[in-house]
Amino acid sequence: MSTPDDLTLAARVVLPVEGGPIAGGLVTIREGRIAAVGGPGDRSADLDLGNVALIPGLVNAHTHLELSPLDGEAGRDDPASWPEDEVDWLRRVVAHRIGRSPEALRDAVGRNLDDAIDAGTTLLADTTTAGLSWPLVCSAPLRAVVFAELIGLKRMRGLETNRHAWDWIGSIGPVDQVVANARPGLSPHAPYSTAGWLYHRSAAGGMPLSTHLAELPEELELLRTRGGRLREFLEGLGAWDDDWEPISPEPADYIRQGGLREADWIVAHGTYLDPADFWQLRPEAAPDGHRVAVAYCPRTHARFGHRPHPFREMLEHGVVVCLGTDSRASTPSLSILDEMRFLHARHPGLGGALLLTMGTLFGAWALRAETVTGSLKAGKSADLAVVPLPDRDDADPYDLLLGTDLQVVASAFEGRFRADPGWKAGADLPRA
Known part of the structure; x- marks a missing residue:
């Protein structure tokens, strides 16, 4: 009654x-x-x-609220214009990001957060610059993990982004008593842009972590040869370090090696992970109950013409695969429902129940919120x-x-x- x-x-x-x-x-x-x-x-x-x-x-397990559609990119949201080159796109993203003031970035966070909530999002994982999105996310009607991005192959750049991230974390109070519905985390950006010592320092911080991993073939080339188009891209930015050595030539080692497994990880994309490594991403393979999940962003993946994403094989191996939107610089909307529908159209044999679970409960599990929501x-x-x-x-x-x-x-x-x-x-x- x-x-x-x-x-x-x-x-x-x-x-x-x-x-x-x-x-x-x-x-x-x-x-x-x-x-x-x-x-x-x-x-x-x-x-x-x-x-x-x-x-x-809906649960958006990977997004960048501070990014907006790129200047002069009208029509790029149309799948008919895909694929495009991702390294060239990265150059445009960097130029776009450098040209934006903190106020403009906060305005973008506000707009994108509203759009995500209007699209039914009640839990999200945002990757941002030194906690920039935190005040708006904390006051919004949803749950969130806000990851401060760490970037730098060169030591001075790495120390700078690390200091800014920890200054932000220190400014918001004790991590376990911060805000009822939001938690801070750290995001070493990617193996091609973030030195190995920053990965290890992040994992020692006791917070949830997120990283872009095995996202594009040029990343594999850089890790294995220290050369290729990504090196040229980094050299053009003045971000290359001749003394840099990767943690490993295998991307999976960036989350499975030594103390790096002593943390929860959201792996953004994971397109080029070796299938032989999938079993190591399963929940039961992580030590002491730490969690690893892959956040697949279907429309962003399609935009750059990558090989078919191995999400189905990952799921068959017991890997938790959830869904993200990446950013408005790479996808037409911040709607997880749109991502599910895109997959439904591309993979008609894929069960709708599984798609909805990927867009809800799996993401909640990855963000340690499955007992509350999802x-x-x-x-x-x-x-x-x-x-x-x-x-x-x-x-x-x-x-x-x-x-x-x-x-x-x-x-x-x-x-x-x-x-x-x-x-x-x-x-x-x-x-x-």
């Missing part, structure tokens, strides 16, 4: 992730948490949302998204969700809703 503090929502279908689809499903919210998930007849609905799917709030389950936070469905029948409700371009019209964080003002049910929801 409902209490005065309950709100029971009905939907054409509820997709809880931990459990199968529920036609005519009901979700009851009480004091910011999910009190019950069930089918028609379990209780009466206070509000019937109509022809929609209720899904868990699925619609009694006791968890009432973090959810409302997605309109097409007016047609389909035996597979996941095809209804993924086989359309209808966008999220409302999302809730801890039971408080952010809704599109034009949506007919929006006025009846408890608002943030």
Whole structure:
């Protein structure tokens, strides 16, 4: 029986992730948490949302909120213009980033954060410069891990970014008592841009870590020969160090070697990891319960024309693969739903239940939030998204969700809703 503090929502279908689809499903919210998930007849609905799917709030496991679409890049978001060369794109990103003031970067964070939340995101991992996005992320209605980026093959550059990162961490107070819904982390950028000692120092900090790893073939060439186009790129920036030696010629060693495994890792991209190393990325292979997950960004991957991403083989080996959007400099939107739909169209045999899990619970696990969010389950936070469905029948409700371009019209964080003002049910929801 409902209490005065309950709100029971009905939907054409509820997709809880931990459990199968529920036609005519009901979700009851009480004091910011999910009190019950069930089918028609379990209780009466206070509000019937109509022809929609209720899904868990989406998890963006890798993004860069401070990056915007690049200058003069009109039309580059169109998949018809893909692929393009990633090293050339990196040059444009660096030029774009250097030309932006801190105020402009903060403005970009605000815009992109709003767009991500509007797209149903309730948990994200942001990689940023010395905690730049932290104040806005902490005040937003979502959970987050904010990774301070560490860059530098040259020792002085590495010391500078390391100092700025730790100055920021010191400024926000004790790591375990900072903000209820946000945590700091560190992100040694990539093997081609970050010295090995910075990786080891990051892993010794006791915080979650993220890195771009095995992202492009030129990275493998640099690690194995100290030459190639990435070296030319770094030399052009004045960032190359003739004394630099990689941790290993194998990218996987950047997270599995020695003390580097004594931390949680989000591996961004991982496209060119050796399949022989996949087993070492499984949860049971990590020491002392440390976690490793791969954040796959499907549309960014497609934009640069890489070889097929091995996410399916990784999953078959027991690797946790979650989804990210990378940045607005590389992808048309910060919508994980759009990423799932892109994969659904490219891989029609891939199960919709798996795709939704990759976009929710797997990302929550990677960010150590799976007991709180990532699925619609009694006791968890009432973090959810409302997605309109097409007016047609389909035996597979996941095809209804993924086989359309209808966008999220409302999302809730801890039971408080952010809704599109034009949506007919929006006025009846408890608002943030």
